[in-house]
Amino acid sequence: MINNLVNxxxxxxxxxxxxxxxxxxxxxxxxxxxxxxxxWVRRDMEKxxxxxxxxxxxxxxxxRYDVRFEQSDHCSYEKQAHxxxxxxxxxxxxxxxxIECSILDESxxxxxxIANC
Numbered sequence: 001m002i003n004n005l006v007n008x009x010x011x012x013x014x015x016x017x018x019x020x021x022x023x024x025x026x027x028x029x030x031x032x033x034x035x036x037x038x039x040w041v042r043r044d045m046e047k048x049x050x051x052x053x054x055x056x057x058x059x060x061x062x063x064r065y066d067v068r069f070e071q072s073d074h075c076s077y078e079k080q081a082h083x084x085x086x087x088x089x090x091x092x093x094x095x096x097x098x099i100e101c102s103i104l105d106e107s108x109x110x111x112x113x114i115a116n117c
Contacts, residue, residue, distance in 0.1 A: 019077065019105075021112060023055065023065040023084075026100040027092055036095045045091050053084055067103065077105075081112040 027038040027045070046057065050065070058064045069080040081103045088099050103112040 018068050018070050021067050021069060021077070021081075022104045022106050023067045024063055024102045024104070025065065025088070026063055027097050028100065030096045030098045036097060038097055041092050041095045041097050045088065049087060049091050053087075077112055 025042070027042045029036065029038055046055075054068050056066045058066060067084065069077045071077065084103070085099075085101060088101065092099055104110065105112060
């Protein structure tokens with residue numbers, strides 16, 4: 001009985017502090033003479049950058065990922081989304097690539113707003 005109560009308390013705490021969002025990501029070549037394949041850059045990003053943000057790929061060949069953000073104040077999701085996007089841009093830039101991405105709140109199908117925070 002006590003173990004069930006502890007597990008329920010932990011589950012409620014976790015559910016109120018964290019929220020899963022959907023990251024849609026595409027890596028594209030920016031031109032130039034460098035022979036870099038966007039697939040290689042994406043693979044390296046998945047290995048090196050995504051573990052820091054605890055991002056999980058939904059399917060092997062897909063472009064959608066689950067990203068978990070922690071809520072600490074009313075702009076915390078937006079700040080974390082902005083930091084993630086900045087880090088992805090910095091990661092692909094040396095490879096002469098750029099990203100197209102969106103981060104969606106699947107409960108409302110609305111993108112995470114990163115302005116005004």
